[in-house]
Amino acid sequence: MIPKKMVVIIGVIVLIAANIIALSVTSRRHASFGSGRIALSFAAPFQKAVTRSIRFARGLWKHYFLTVSVAQESYKYKKALGLAQQQNNQLRELKLTNVRLRNLLDFQKTMTNQVLAAEAIGKDPSQWYKTIIIDKGKDEGVAKGMAVVVPEGIVGQVMDVSAHNSKVLLIIDPNSAVDALIQRTRARGVIKGGSSGRCLFKYVLRKHDVGVGERVVSSGMDGVFPKGLAVGRVAGVIRRSSGIFQEVTVTPFVDFEKLEEVLVVLSPPKH
Amino acid sequence: MTYFFYICTFVLLLIFQTTVMPYFPLFDRFYDLLAPFVIYLGLFRSVRESIPIIIIFGFIMDNLSGGPLGLYLTTYLWLFASVRWVITILRVRDNVLLPFVVAAGVLLENIIFMGAITMFESGSRFSQADFSTVAVQVLWALVTGPIFLIFFKYLHQRWDKWSGEILGSPTS
Numbered sequence: 001m002i003p004k005k006m007v008v009i010i011g012v013i014v015l016i017a018a019n020i021i022a023l024s025v026t027s028r029r030h031a032s033f034g035s036g037r038i039a040l041s042f043a044a045p046f047q048k049a050v051t052r053s054i055r056f057a058r059g060l061w062k063h064y065f066l067t068v069s070v071a072q073e074s075y076k077y078k079k080a081l082g083l084a085q086q087q088n089n090q091l092r093e094l095k096l097t098n099v100r101l102r103n104l105l106d107f108q109k110t111m112t113n114q115v116l117a118a119e120a121i122g123k124d125p126s127q128w129y130k131t132i133i134i135d136k137g138k139d140e141g142v143a144k145g146m147a148v149v150v151p152e153g154i155v156g157q158v159m160d161v162s163a164h165n166s167k168v169l170l171i172i173d174p175n176s177a178v179d180a181l182i183q184r185t186r187a188r189g190v191i192k193g194g195s196s197g198r199c200l201f202k203y204v205l206r207k208h209d210v211g212v213g214e215r216v217v218s219s220g221m222d223g224v225f226p227k228g229l230a231v232g233r234v235a236g237v238i239r240r241s242s243g244i245f246q247e248v249t250v251t252p253f254v255d256f257e258k259l260e261e262v263l264v265v266l267s268p269p270k271h
Numbered sequence: 272m273t274y275f276f277y278i279c280t281f282v283l284l285l286i287f288q289t290t291v292m293p294y295f296p297l298f299d300r301f302y303d304l305l306a307p308f309v310i311y312l313g314l315f316r317s318v319r320e321s322i323p324i325i326i327i328f329g330f331i332m333d334n335l336s337g338g339p340l341g342l343y344l345t346t347y348l349w350l351f352a353s354v355r356w357v358i359t360i361l362r363v364r365d366n367v368l369l370p371f372v373v374a375a376g377v378l379l380e381n382i383i384f385m386g387a388i389t390m391f392e393s394g395s396r397f398s399q400a401d402f403s404t405v406a407v408q409v410l411w412a413l414v415t416g417p418i419f420l421i422f423f424k425y426l427h428q429r430w431d432k433w434s435g436e437i438l439g440s441p442t443s
Contacts, residue, residue, distance in 0.1 A: 121290065122290050122335070123289050123290070123293045124289070124337050125285065125288050125303060125336055125343075126303065126336045126337075127408070128338065128384045128388060129336050129338045130337060131336065133289070133335070159337065160334070167337070174392045175392065195400055196398060196400040
């Protein structure tokens with residue numbers, strides 16, 4: 001008789017061996033016998049759902065923070081862009097001011113008279129009269145009757161002075177008068193303000209040859225404007241059959257709508 | 272306090288008209304902003320209160336403009352007198368008629384200016400552009416004039432209320 005204890009031990013050893021053999025066989029063949037498909041079909045949808053949910057939540061979490069950070073960055077960039085644009089505009093404005101002032105300075109050097117730079121700070125409240133207010137007055141040496149010019153040409157004449165401001169009558173105002181001449185032919189006349197920002201070149205004798213496009217300069221004979229300063233270009237000539245004068249229209253060189261800085265001629269012109 | 276309100280309004284209008292508006296080409300042919308203010312005084316305020324204000328403002332405007340001294344003063348006084356006369360025959364305080372009152376006022380101002388130029392400047396002629404400017408100003412006045420009047424009225428009421436609270440008594 002085999003003892004019962006010995007039978008149990010042998011049974012266990014056989015089971016272990018059988019198990020090892022079975023495992024070694026299945027490990028080589030990878031056989032599923034159809035059960036795998038069933039299990040997969042059952043579990044997969046849940047797995048899929050859970051996995052997707054987790055991924056969705058994780059994605060949502062990640063994207064939320066990403067969006068927040070992107071939004072913050074975007075706001076930061078927008079702010080930076082705005083500042084940059086503002087700086088760009090300021091720089092552009094500075095550049096233009098620099099060009100204008102440089103022109104003014106160059107022009108100032110070419111002027112033999114003593115001049116004072118001033119800034120236009122206001123315009124005439126009326127549409128019918130053409131004056132500007134500048135930021136220099138009596139205390140800076142400005143006096144009534146002084147000429148006001150820019151590199152492009154004559155602006156006008158000081159008509160009223162306070163301590164720190166002056167009113168300048170522009171040459172396009174009907175009350176203004178500048179003694180001038182045609183540069184080429186030396187035909188003389190008086191520049192008076194006309195309509196639509198143009199001037200009339202009055203009292204030019206019919207016998208003088210005046211052509212469209214000719215330059216008109218100051219004669220210096222009025223005792224206000226230095227000789228040879230640009231006034232404008234002849235825009236039209238009407239020579240009637242009667243009368244001793246011809247009608248000449250002049251377009252000023254100065255753009256009076258864009259006047260910002262001007263020069264006041266402090267010393268009177270030399271004859 | 273009311274006079275202080277008038278001075279503040281005047282300064283604001285003046286600065287806007289002579290310094291801010293020239294930067295905007297849209298307002299190249301805009302009308303005188305003081306015109307609706309004078310019309311407002313004529314329509315809604317007393318003669319005793321308005322006359323000194325009109326004289327002072329007209330005088331200042333004359334000094335800022337290149338026109339003959341007294342032109343603005345006369346224009347404003349005539350404008351004021353016309354409005355006072357009109358309110359005796361028409362109920363112009365109604366909002367419906369306000370655009371026409373301002374437009375007529377602006378037209379009157381331009382006619383006075385043109386008359387002055389014709390009278391005082393020898394050989395002056397008006398071009399097509401001048402008449403076009405007047406027409407554009409009148410159109411601007413038709414559209415924006417009542418807004419100014421309503422705004423002045425509203426602002427004045429608020430100012431009176433506010434100054435009344437500050438001083439503890441209603442102001443004139």
